[in-house]
Amino acid sequence: MSRREQHQMSKDSARRRRYKSEQKERRKLNRQAMVTSVIFCIIFVFMAGFYLNFIVNKSQDIIKDTHNERVAEKAKTIIRGTIYAEGGEKLAYTDTNSTEEDLSDDTRKYPYGKTFAQVIGYSTKGFTGLEQRCNSDLSTEGTTEIEKIANDFSNTTVSGCNVYTTLNVKLQKEAYESIGSDKGAVFIMDPSTGAVLTTASKPSFNPEKLDKIWDDISTDNENSPLLNRATLGLYTPGSTFKIVTTLAYMNQHKNDYNNFSYYCQGRALFHNFKINCFDGHAHGSEDFEHAFANSCNSAFSTMGDELNLKKYIKTVNGLLFNEIIPFDNFNTSDSNYCKKSRFVLNENSTQAEVAQTSIGQGETLVTPAHMAMLAAAIANKGVLMKPYMIDKVENSNGTIVSQAEQTECKKLMTKSQAKQLQEYMSAVCDYGTARIFSGSSYEVYGKTGTAELDKNNNVNSWFVGYAKKGKKQLAIAVVYENIKDGTISAKECAKEIFDDYFK
Known part of the structure; x- marks a missing residue:
């Protein structure tokens, strides 16, 4: 091979080595670029997901936050909207005594005073109730961006959106008055739609006089007039909880619960404790319906003791215990709207704890x-x-900004179980502990409860149930808080409300 050919081969070899080196470097750079691209893609997806989650789940909470300064500043240029009842009555509105340049003289009016105080709330001294929940609607125009810009440029004073509730003035007034001078609460809803018609609570306060009475009511821990007891009050349920124990027993004895029988001697004896029926009354031979109608503590504590505890807990938690129930599609994390009901039994609970819980004590x-x-x-x-x-x-132009949809929350029991419970609750009101309803012009289904609070005959008195006549029906819960046993009963309050509504 000539020297020239050798030189050429050497040059070709060097060129190939250089090419391979360049290829290797290029692949290295490509890998780095790929890794960088993947990292940026992950960051982008994460940021997009965070932003989407904020828009879907968090944005409305931020907007509705009464500490949001942008909303607060905007509200100063807007006449706060009106809150209406189901029948069109004004529950809260703004009295415009101010000029267009200064809204500071505007005052919030509450025509029904104490009757709706906790549920409607107030917008001074902070925000509560519907004044808080609907703050962003009440204090914003609810118009298009173009209209907002036009209003800003023209310096026009605009009105916030108006909120139309499902609250029934007549029912609310009847419920509030029926509680009398005691502490208590009434919650009423339409079973077929989910519409909340009444949330009455006593003691109460006049929201129009808040500045004058604030120091007194805000520190009154004994009476807690600011508390909406209907949705935020937590109470020992007493025998109304036997509805839950009944459902648990039905779940565990699907084919034979109707064969249940018990002979009540006025007390149920366990290893180292006993459960007494009310006043030690012996009910004698009972089937399931009579045990439920008589609210027999002996039968139900025995029933609870026989239940599989793990399955019992599962049934109770399936009935929305230990979780927040959503209202109006608001974020369920807001425990200031409706408190969680609390059920604390676990697989290590004692026999005494289970027996007490099964009758609504504990x-x-x-x-x-x-x-x-x-x-x-x-x-x-x-x-x-x-x-x-x-x-x-x-909005102030009458355009609907948002409309409620009637949707299912959850199926709590089967259709046949609901029908069976209806029969048991009818027996309560026919010949059982709520026979005060016997002979009414409407059908009543209910369960009474007397939750013992101490050894001095202080109790919570309960009535839970529903009534119907034709196409009209109401589901109700009434509780009297910490009263002397025998002085007044929740079933009497419920009867007054039903009598007035169905007459």
Whole structure:
């Protein structure tokens, strides 16, 4: 091979080595670019997901936050909207004594004063109730962006959106008055739609006089007049909880619960404790219906003791215990709208704890709202409709900004179980502990309860159930808080409300 050919081969070899080196470097750079691209793609997807989650789940909470300064500043240029009842009555509105340049003289009016105080709330001293829940609607125009810009440029004073609720003035007034001078609450809803018609609570306050009475009521921990007891009050349920124990027993004895029999001697004896029936009354031979109608503690504590505890807990949690029930499609994390009912039994609970819990004593705590919802589900063939209080929101031009939809919340029991519970609750009102309803012009289905609070005959008095006449029906929960046993009963309050509504 000539020297020239050798030189050429050497040059070709060097060229190939250089090419391979360049290829290797290029592949290295491509891998780095790919890794960088993947990292940026992951970051982009994460940011897009975070933004989407914020828009879908968080944005409305931020907008509705009464501490949001942008909303607060915007509200100063807008006449706060009106809150209406189901029948068109004004529950809260703004009295415009101000000029267009200064809205500071505007005052919020509450025509029904104490009657709707907790549910409607107030917009001074902070925000509560519907004034808080609907703050962004009440304090914004609800118009298009072009209209907003036009209003800003023209310096026109505009009105916030108006909120139309499902609250029934007549029912609310009757419920509030029926509680009398005691502490208590009434929660009423339509079982077929989920519309909340009444949330009455006593003691109460006049929201128009808030500045004058604030120092007194805000520190009154004994009476807690600011508390909406209907949705935020937690109470020992007493025998109304036997509805839950009954359902648990039915779940575990699907084919033979109708064969249940018990001979009540006025007390049930366990290893190291006993459960007494009311006043030690012996009910004698009972089937399931009579045990339920008589509210027999002996039968139900024995029943609870026989249940599979793990399955019992599963049934109770399936009835929305230990979770927040959503209202009006608001974020369910907002526990300031409706408290969780609390059920604390676990697989290590003692026999005494299970027996006490099965009759509604022990550490179980419920809200009147939740108990009314259980009654509503029984009335509605086992299905709880999602409770809602806001029917629609309109802007000042009458354009609907949002409209409630009637949707199912959850199926709490089967249709056959609901029908069976209806029969048991009818027996309560026919010949049982709520026979005060016997002979009424409407059908009543209910369960009474007397939750013992101490050894001094202080109790919570309960009535949970529903009534219907023709196409009209109401699900209700009534509780009297910490009263002397025998002084007044929740079933009497419920009867007054039903009598007035169905007359």
